[in-house]
Amino acid sequence: MDNHKFAIIICANDDLLLKECRHYIDHLVIPEGYNTELFTVREAASMTRGYNEAMLASDAKYKIYIHQDVFILNRYILEDLLSVFAASPPNRNGWLRKCFS
Amino acid sequence: MDNALKDQDYASLFQLIPYIEEGNGHLAFQYVGKTHRFLRILYIIELEKKYALIPFCDNCSSVHTLWEKYMLTLFAFRRLCFQLSGQSVEEAVSYLQSHPVSHFAAHIMAQGDLIIPDRDFYETLALIYTQTWGVADREQFFAMTKPA
Numbered sequence: 001m002d003n004h005k006f007a008i009i010i011c012a013n014d015d016l017l018l019k020e021c022r023h024y025i026d027h028l029v030i031p032e033g034y035n036t037e038l039f040t041v042r043e044a045a046s047m048t049r050g051y052n053e054a055m056l057a058s059d060a061k062y063k064i065y066i067h068q069d070v071f072i073l074n075r076y077i078l079e080d081l082l083s084v085f086a087a088s089p090p091n092r093n094g095w096l097r098k099c100f101s
Numbered sequence: 102m103d104n105a106l107k108d109q110d111y112a113s114l115f116q117l118i119p120y121i122e123e124g125n126g127h128l129a130f131q132y133v134g135k136t137h138r139f140l141r142i143l144y145i146i147e148l149e150k151k152y153a154l155i156p157f158c159d160n161c162s163s164v165h166t167l168w169e170k171y172m173l174t175l176f177a178f179r180r181l182c183f184q185l186s187g188q189s190v191e192e193a194v195s196y197l198q199s200h201p202v203s204h205f206a207a208h209i210m211a212q213g214d215l216i217i218p219d220r221d222f223y224e225t226l227a228l229i230y231t232q233t234w235g236v237a238d239r240e241q242f243f244a245m246t247k248p249a
Binding site for chain 2: 017020023027071075
């Protein structure tokens with residue numbers, strides 16, 4: 001597992017939307033020492049199956065699952081996510097509390 | 102819709118409005134998001150024809166090209182709002198100037214797609230379309246976009 005990698009996994013069936021989605025991803029600020037990889041899942045039998053296949057294909061510690069019509073506005077979201085995980089204990093409830101606080 | 106666009110048959114095109122609003126197409130309107138946008142496009146074209154402006158569907162001979170134009174214009178509007186980078190904004194401006202839309206289209210799209218624009222956005226659009234919109238068009242645009 002690569003602890004300094006984000007995998008962004010996009011389920012897509014529309015090139016127009018996918019291109020714009022990637023435009024926003026390309027503008028993300030990548031935290032120092034980290035890298036990202038992008039997976040585009042196409043023609044999956046279902047969205048969940050598509051996401052699962054990509055999940056297994058990546059060794060990234062952090063995996064972000066989005067649909068093609070999601071445009072990430074916060075350019076610092078990767079840093080924000082790292083802050084959330086660092087500040088909260090490694091359990092689901094702590095993470096959820098932080099996300100919604 | 103494909104045939105109406107190909108033949109520039111606006112009468113047939115406008116028949117789709119009551120079809121979607123109240124007829125058999127209403128079910129699609131209730132459950133399919135894309136239908137909302139198509140209805141919006143029809144409203145835009147209807148207004149443009151009424152005011153003798155170049156319709157939004159100009160140079161669109163199919164539903165596919167019309168949809169593409171709407172979405173690319175919307176993406177460009179969003180890039181103006183969110184200003185990810187200088188290049189992102191430049192590409193948006195370039196697209197909008199190459200594919201001009203009416204002030205009706207700009208207003209209806211911004212409102213309907215919940216871009217939640219501020220005054221700067223509207224003024225930027227008016228600046229982009231300085232060569233395309235007439236004085237009366239600009240005045241009407243700012244009147245429509247004036248906060249309540």
